[in-house]
Amino acid sequence: MPFGFGLPDRDPERRDQGGEGGQGGPASDPFGLGALFGSIGAGGSPEDLMAKMPLFAELQKLMNWSGGPVNWDLARQGAISQLAAGHQPTSEAERTAVAEALRLADLWLDQVTELPSGIDRTTAWSRVEWVEKTLPAWSALIDPLAERVVAAMTSALPQEAAMSFGPVAGIMGRMGGMMFGAQVGQALGKLADEVLTSTDVGIPLAPAGTGVLVPQNVAEFAAGVDRPADEVRLFLALREAASQRLFAHVPWLRQQLADAVHAYARGITIDREAIERGLTEAMSGMEGGLDPSNPESIQQLLGSGVLEPEETPEQQMALRRLETLLALVEGWVDTVVAEAAKDRLPGHSALAETMRRRRASGGPAEQTFATLVGLQLRPRRLRDAATVWGAMGQRYGTADRDRLWSHPDLLPTSEDLDEPMDFVARQGLDDEFAALTADDAKPAEEQPDDEPGERA
Structure with a gap:
């Protein structure tokens, strides 16, 4: 669930592997909610934790944030402070190399897709520039989720537990924007x-x-593969240029992705009665009950799953739609x-196989959406989407393949991806049917004359 209110990785195969993607690894609490309360439970207080972090020096200013449910000033400071030690500014030579690679990539793509350069x-x-320049896109994506989480948690607080849960509610209400800012x-x-381009997470940022x-990350990526650096840069430039074409010339695509995330956010609710039952059971299972003065008991309660919002059928539908769209985008990029x-x-x-392994083991796109909305961008969906695009191009040509992007109703659905070749076969039948109906719709004078001797 969003922002640490539940396990971010709900794929049992991934969880069983342990390590980065398994339970107990760093990815099991990617935004550090447990770390926050764990630090408090270790004998300190929120103020003690802040005192150890230079970015909290202007605490009063941060506490007075009024720009929305996420304190983006704090998010920016926190992200940049993480990057300070290994930060490398880009050089003029790197900018020139990137420009040349992207220009060449666009020339190559002109020959394999009907969509013009984007x-x-x-x-x-x-x-650091990646963080600073992508913040507006992240804000548009994350703010609705954070707002719904805050609203759901606040409205669902059981009245009976108000006395003992009050201190926690006060902390969450007073520091909500800061917590989300720190997590983001x-x-x-x-x-x-880790990101290599501006579209590495599946959406243009x-x-x-x-x-x-991002030359520094591109260089590190290239160091891990047995290929020349120029070749790696050009391969990644092709992926970036292909993604830019798609989002530039499919005007509804960006909004459809955002709508799917926001549809999930609108469904974030908490069952008050379930919370009350869960709180009673959770507190009865705690040694000594819930002690508001003991942050360890607060941390134990938050980790019990009692406060985890239940996923509705509407949310599951939104996640399937988001997963399918992301898979179709990635599959088309792979194909072209x-x-x-x-x-x-x-x-x-x-290089393509390296990218597939990167996704399968939890690349930036999978990690981001698993953390933000609980979505697992499964490699199987990507393979099925790539099968559709590859088969469409081979059977009908690039124009008919890319024509599917002209309207969202023409794209394969999640069910279509279960049998990708059936979807491809139906496109030919649909074209034949359209041609027949077009002939039937012609005026009588345009119909071909009957053969001699066949008229009544």
Whole structure:
């Protein structure tokens, strides 16, 4: 569930693996809610925790944040403070190399897709620049989720537990914006260490028309594969340029992704009666009951799952829609990049496989959406989406393949991805049916004359 109110990774296979994606690893509490209360439970107080963190020096200013449910000033400070030690500013040579790679990538893509270039300007960002310049996009995505979490938690607090739970409610109400700001800042700092482009998480985060690579991360990625650095940069430029084309020329796509996230947010509710029953059971199971003066008991209560919102059928539908859209975007990018690079980049297959493994083990896109909305972007969905796009191009050509992006109703649904080749086959039948109905609709004078001797 959002912001640490539940396990971010609900895929049992991933959880059983342990480590980064398993229970008990760092990814089991990516935003540090448990760490916050754990530090308090270790004998300190919220003020003690803040005193150890330089970014809390202007505590009063941060506490008075009134810009929304997430303190984005704090998120920015927290993310940048994480990156300070390893930060490397971009050089003029890196900016030139990125610009040349993106321009060449666009030339190659012109030959494999009907969609024109979506890049008006190119740039190379440092990790800090990535954080600063993507904040507006993150705000639009995350604010509705945070707002619903705060509203749901506040409205569902049982009256009977108000006396003993009051201190916690006070902390959460008074520090809600700071907590979310700190959590989001930690997540963005982690992402900034890994992202390679402005579309690496599945949605465009840069200003419209801006093609971006992050040279420091690209260099680290290249160091892990046995390919020349220039080849790796061009491969990633192809992926960035392909994504930019899609989002620039499919005007409804960005809004559909945002709507799916916000539809999930609107469904965040908490069953008051279930909370009351859960609180009673949880407190009865605590040694000595709930002690408001003991942060360890507060942490135990928060970790019991009592306050976890229940996922509604509407939310599950929104998640499926989001998962499907992200898979279709990623699958299309994989397909057109493969076509553009297959005869030009000798190491394309190896690089593509590296990207697939990166996604399967929890790349930035999967981590981000698992943390924010509980979504698992399963590699199986990506493979099925890529199968659809590849088969559509081979059977009907690139124009008919890309035509599916002209309206959301033409795209494969989650059910279609269960049998991708059936969906592809139906497209041919639909075209034949459309041609027949077009002939039937022609005026009589346009119909072909009957053969001699066949008239009545």
